[in-house]
């Protein structure tokens with residue numbers, strides 16, 4: 559899967575993609591990362607990519623010519639790719655959208671903005687506006703890197719044999735259950751007994767119950783329709799929580 563970033567700061571992308579899991583995925587040929595800099599398409603001597611907004615107002619706006627020239631070049635390289643512009647006002651990224659991108663297998667062209675944003679006409683060359691959440695950042699590079707990270711996790715081989723993106727919390731629809739590793743006792747804090755005696759049925763029950771408890775306490779909005787099993791576990795949780803008070 560190829561991720562092509564349209565960015566004025568390619569070094570930020572290359573640097574971020576040069577570590578850990580993404581780097582291993584690139585080295586293994588599972589993921590390809592490349593950048594196109596709109597500044598290379600600026601025709602004037604000063605290689606201008608931004609200008610003052612019509613109608614006045616503070617800040618600068620990204621000029622359409624260099625951005626669209628860069629998007630055209632990207633589409634030439636990846637004709638079947640989906641063009642996504644990272645914008646605060648776009649559709650908000652959720653795990654189901656991540657899975658949609660991963661399942662489609664489509665290469666992604668990620669358009670990163672700066673200054674006060676894009677000239678509106680640029681969106682005629684964009685398939686979709688996407689936001690990573692309701693907050694404003696100085697540029698679209700970090701949001702674009704987050705999209706790449708979240709999608710890359712679903713590419714077979716990227717997470718390695720042991721881990722799998724499919725079972726992780728947002729794929730189960732619940733929050734994470736607590737994780738523990740060695741040592742068994744740390745600063746007087748012990749690993750729960752149930753996890754140490756290896757009875758898989760009890761371990762899975764404990765984990766499901768902990769995930770339900772975490773979700774019930776911190777994200778009750780995620781507790782949509784629950785199966786019979788989960789309703790029983792949730793009742794136990796409520797009793798235990800009531801008992802604690």
Ligand SMILES: CN(C)c1ccccc1CNc1ccc(C(N)=O)cn1
Pocket residue numbers: 644645646670671672673674675676688689690691692693694695696697698701
């Ligand atoms: C400079 N701004 C405000 C801007 C305005 C319009 C487009 C891009 C940008 C770049 N900034 C971004 C981008 C994305 C997100 C997000 N939530 O995904 C937050 N900020």
